[in-house]
Amino acid sequence: MRPEIKEYNYDWLMGRTLKAAAALGRGTEKEARAAFEYMPYFRGVASSFLREGEAGRIFLELLAQNYDNILTAHGRGKKLVATTFCKSPVIFFAADMVPVTFEILTAIGGLVWQRGMFEYMDFCCEAGMTETSCSSQRGAMGAYLAGLGERIDLVVCDTPGVCDTNATAFAFTAAYLGIPFFQLNYPSSIGDARSQNYHAADYMELVRFLEEHSGKPLDFERLSGLLSEVERQDYLTAELEDLMALVPSPVPPIYSLMLYAGRFCFAGDAIFTRLLSSMLESAQENARKGKPGVPQERLRMFTCYIDHYTVDINFWHYLEDRGIAHIGSILSRNFRDNNAYCADLPGSCYSIDTSSKEAMLESIAQMDARLPMVRSIRGPYDQPGMWLAETLALAKRYRADCIVYNGTPGCRNTWGMVKPFARELEKHGFPVHIMYDDAFDDRVESWEATRERLDEFFQVRGLL
Amino acid sequence: MKQQCAMALLQDAASRIDPPAVMRWRDEGRPVLGTTCSFVPAEILYAAGVLPIRLRGLAARGSSIGDAYFGPFICSFPKCLLELAGSGSFRFLDGVVITPGCDAMRRLHECWRKAGEDIPGIVPGFFHYFDVPHKTEGHGFSWFIDEMKVLVEKMSSHFNVKITDEDLSSAISLYDEGRRLYETLEGFLLEDGPRLSGTEVLASAIAGSVLPREDYNQLMRQAVEEAMSRPPADECLIRLVVAGSVDDTLDLFRLIESRGKALVVGETLCFGSRFASNSIQASEDPLRGIAGHYLVSSTCPRMFGGYAERLHRLLDLVRSRRADGVILQNIRFCDMHGSENGLMARDLKRMGIPALRIEREYGPLADTGRINLRVDAFLEQIAAKRLTIKRVESTASAASRAAAEV
Numbered sequence: 116m117r118p119e120i121k122e123y124n125y126d127w128l129m130g131r132t133l134k135a136a137a138a139l140g141r142g143t144e145k146e147a148r149a150a151f152e153y154m155p156y157f158r159g160v161a162s163s164f165l166r167e168g169e170a171g172r173i174f175l176e177l178l179a180q181n182y183d184n185i186l187t188a189h190g191r192g193k194k195l196v197a198t199t200f201c202k203s204p205v206i207f208f209a210a211d212m213v214p215v216t217f218e219i220l221t222a223i224g225g226l227v228w229q230r231g232m233f234e235y236m237d238f239c240c241e242a243g244m245t246e247t248s249c250s251s252q253r254g255a256m257g258a259y260l261a262g263l264g265e266r267i268d269l270v271v272c273d274t275p276g277v278c279d280t281n282a283t284a285f286a287f288t289a290a291y292l293g294i295p296f297f298q299l300n301y302p303s304s305i306g307d308a309r310s311q312n313y314h315a316a317d318y319m320e321l322v323r324f325l326e327e328h329s330g331k332p333l334d335f336e337r338l339s340g341l342l343s344e345v346e347r348q349d350y351l352t353a354e355l356e357d358l359m360a361l362v363p364s365p366v367p368p369i370y371s372l373m374l375y376a377g378r379f380c381f382a383g384d385a386i387f388t389r390l391l392s393s394m395l396e397s398a399q400e401n402a403r404k405g406k407p408g409v410p411q412e413r414l415r416m417f418t419c420y421i422d423h424y425t426v427d428i429n430f431w432h433y434l435e436d437r438g439i440a441h442i443g444s445i446l447s448r449n450f451r452d453n454n455a456y457c458a459d460l461p462g463s464c465y466s467i468d469t470s471s472k473e474a475m476l477e478s479i480a481q482m483d484a485r486l487p488m489v490r491s492i493r494g495p496y497d498q499p500g501m502w503l504a505e506t507l508a509l510a511k512r513y514r515a516d517c518i519v520y521n522g523t524p525g526c527r528n529t530w531g532m533v534k535p536f537a538r539e540l541e542k543h544g545f546p547v548h549i550m551y552d553d554a555f556d557d558r559v560e561s562w563e564a565t566r567e568r569l570d571e572f573f574q575v576r577g578l579l
Numbered sequence: 580m581k582q583q584c585a586m587a588l589l590q591d592a593a594s595r596i597d598p599p600a601v602m603r604w605r606d607e608g609r610p611v612l613g614t615t616c617s618f619v620p621a622e623i624l625y626a627a628g629v630l631p632i633r634l635r636g637l638a639a640r641g642s643s644i645g646d647a648y649f650g651p652f653i654c655s656f657p658k659c660l661l662e663l664a665g666s667g668s669f670r671f672l673d674g675v676v677i678t679p680g681c682d683a684m685r686r687l688h689e690c691w692r693k694a695g696e697d698i699p700g701i702v703p704g705f706f707h708y709f710d711v712p713h714k715t716e717g718h719g720f721s722w723f724i725d726e727m728k729v730l731v732e733k734m735s736s737h738f739n740v741k742i743t744d745e746d747l748s749s750a751i752s753l754y755d756e757g758r759r760l761y762e763t764l765e766g767f768l769l770e771d772g773p774r775l776s777g778t779e780v781l782a783s784a785i786a787g788s789v790l791p792r793e794d795y796n797q798l799m800r801q802a803v804e805e806a807m808s809r810p811p812a813d814e815c816l817i818r819l820v821v822a823g824s825v826d827d828t829l830d831l832f833r834l835i836e837s838r839g840k841a842l843v844v845g846e847t848l849c850f851g852s853r854f855a856s857n858s859i860q861a862s863e864d865p866l867r868g869i870a871g872h873y874l875v876s877s878t879c880p881r882m883f884g885g886y887a888e889r890l891h892r893l894l895d896l897v898r899s900r901r902a903d904g905v906i907l908q909n910i911r912f913c914d915m916h917g918s919e920n921g922l923m924a925r926d927l928k929r930m931g932i933p934a935l936r937i938e939r940e941y942g943p944l945a946d947t948g949r950i951n952l953r954v955d956a957f958l959e960q961i962a963a964k965r966l967t968i969k970r971v972e973s974t975a976s977a978a979s980r981a982a983a984e985v
Contacts, residue, residue, distance in 0.1 A: 243921020245938070247652065248914045275713035275883050279682045280914045282713075282883045287918050290886040298883050300713040302722065303679065309725070316718035495689050495708065527912065530650030531657075531686025535693035551651070 130182035140172030221254030249525025273299035303494035306462015318480035341383035363412035365401030585801035616680035674705025772811030777843025
C-alpha cells in the first residue's frame, strides 16, 4: 500500500465524507451547488442520490449513520463485529454490538471514491490472501487489516456451506488480527425439517458466542422490538416489490440498491423504516401518475446475482439512460412468507413470531437462513428452492425480458455452475448475459468495456 | 518377483486412474465407486462390497469439456475430473459420491450431470451428494452421522446389499491396518539417511486411495520389507514438508527431489497423510468412530476458523521430521489453501522456518520451469542458511576450545 494512503484513517475518511454528503440534503440547493465545487469526485454520486428527493437524502443519512455507529462504537462501550452482507444485523443490535459489514463498506467506497478500493483490495494480498479472493470483502477488509479503520473485536460470518471465498476472507481476518471467530454453517438443503433444525441449533451457538463476548445475556426485549420493526420493514418491502411487478415499473433502478444496502446495514432500525416509507411513497406516487421509474421503460432486467458498484454509480446511470427497469436481484428480495413470490418457492421463506424467546430465536435463525446467497446457492442449483427455481420464479413474476449475471471473479460458487445455469434459463425463454467483469473492481474490466458488452447483448438479442 | 516390485506397483497404482487391481475388481462383477474428497468414509463403501476409489484428474490432457461447463475462474482440478468424465474415462465407475469439499468441487455435481445430458452414458447409475458440514461438534457431528446413514441406506438400496455393524467394523480394521503400515513406511523418513523418497511415500498414500484394501495392505507389507532391506543413504539432503492444495500426481514431489538436493519428509495433503494415516478410534458405534476420524480430525481449511490448530499441527510435523523448510502450494483459484498459506508463510517465517509459497496449475506440470526455478532458489537459501549455522557453530566451538586452552 502506498504510504500516502496509510496517512488517512479510512473509517474517518468515509464517515466524514458521507456525513457531509448527508448534510447537503438538509441545506438549500444553492448551498449544495457551492459545496459541489469542492468535491469534484464525489459530487456525481452525491447529486445522484439527492436527485432522488427525500429517499435519496435518507439513504445518505443512513450511510453516514452506519459509519457514525462504527466510529463511535468503542467510545460507547460497544464491540465491533466484522460480518458479511448475507447475515442480518438484527442479532448484533440485540447483543448491543455494532456490525461492520465488509461488502457494504467496499461497495460504498467503490461508489464514492474515484480511485475505487484498489489500494485496500491489494493490501489483502500483501497480507497474504490470494489475488483471486473475492473483491467484495477485500476492499474494506484491507483497510482494517492495515490498521486504517476502527479496531475490530470479533468476526461472525454465515457463509460456510455457501461461499468458500467469503468464509475464507472472514476466517483470514480473524486469524490475521488474532480475534475470536464464529461461523454459522448452512447445509445444502432448505425448507426441510432437518435443515431447519440445523439452522436453529447453529443459531443458539451464535447467541452463546455473542453473550460470551458482550459479557451480558441477550436482551430479548430489545430483540422483540427489533423484530417488530423488521415486521414493519418487511411489509413496506413487500409493497415496494409489488409495485416493481407493474409494467412499467414505477420504481427507479437505484431503489434496488438503496433497499438492500439499507436492509444489510439497518434491518430492525427505524432509519431503514423511514427509508422504505419514503421510497414506497415516491414509487406509489409514480404509479398513480403512470410514471415509470426510468424516463421511458424499454426493457425489464432481472439481475440473477448481484449488481455493479464501481465508481460514480455508472451502472445505475446506464440503466436510466437506456430505459432499463431493474426488477430486482438475488439481494433485493427478503423472502418473507407473505410475499407473493413465496407461493412459488415453498420452504424458502420465513415468518416472524415474537411471542416467546424460543419463537424469536427460531424466527431470526430462519430469517438469517434466507438471506441472499445463504438461501439459494447453498445446494445444487437445480434442486428445490435453489438458485434456478428462485430465478425463474422471480423473473416470471416480475415479467423480466432478460436475465443478467454479474458477480466477481472471486465467486467460485457461481462460476462453478453459471454456464449450465444460464443455458437452462435460456431454455425457459430468457435471454441471459454473463458479465465477466468485477462488481467491485474496474481493473478486471473497465466500465466502458462492460457497457459495450451489455449494449452488444441487448442489441444482438433484439432487446433494445 | 512381488517382493521386489511392491514399491513400483504402488507407484504404478498412484499414476493411473484405472490400475489393474481396480479393473480386476470390476471384472469380477463388483461395483466401483468414485469419490471426490477425503471426507467420504471409504469404510462404509467397502463394507458394502463396493470399491471406493478417489477420483483423480491426472490423465487429462486438456480442458475443453471442463471449460464448457465450469466458468473461467475455477480451479483446474475439478475441470480435469470433468474432462475425464466427459471423455468416457470414468465409464468403469458404477457410482460417484460428490462432497462440498470446496465450492468448485461441489459444483462438479451439477456440471457432471449437465455434461451427461449432452454426452450420454457418462453419469453413473449411483450419483450421490454427500453433504459434509463445516462444524465438527454437536449438531455438525450429528449431521455428518445422518449423512452417513443416508449414504448407507441409498447404497444398500441401489447395490442391493445389507451393511451391518460387523461389516463396518471389519472394514475399519482393514483400513486401519493399511494406515499403520503407511505410518511405518512414513517413519523411514525420520532417518538421517533416506532409504526411500518422499515421492515413494506419497505414492503409497495415493495408491491407498484407489486399490482394493486387501491388495493395498499386502503391497504395503512388502513395501515396508523392501524399505528395511535398503541400506540407509549417507547423503545429507535438505528436509522439506509440503502443505496445501490437493495433489494427486507425483510430479511436484519428483520435481522437488529430482535434483538430489532435497527430500520431502512430510506433507499435510488430502491425498497423503490426511487420508492415509491416523487409525480410527475404537467406538461401540462404528459410524461414530468413522465420523470422529473423517470429520473431527480433519485438517482441511474448509473447516473455517481452525487456523491455529492447523498451524500447530504443521509445526509439530516440521519439528518431528526435523524439516529445514516448508513448501506451501496451492492450485490457482484455491482461495482456502492459498489464503491460509499466506498466513502460514507469515507465521513460519516469524519462527525462523523458511517457507516457500507457490501458486500452480493442477495437472501435468504446465509450469515446471517456473516451479523448478523457485524450488531451486528456495533450496539454495536453505543451504546457505545451513552453511551459516555450521560456520557459526564451528566458530563458537573453536572459540570455546581456545578459551579452554587459555
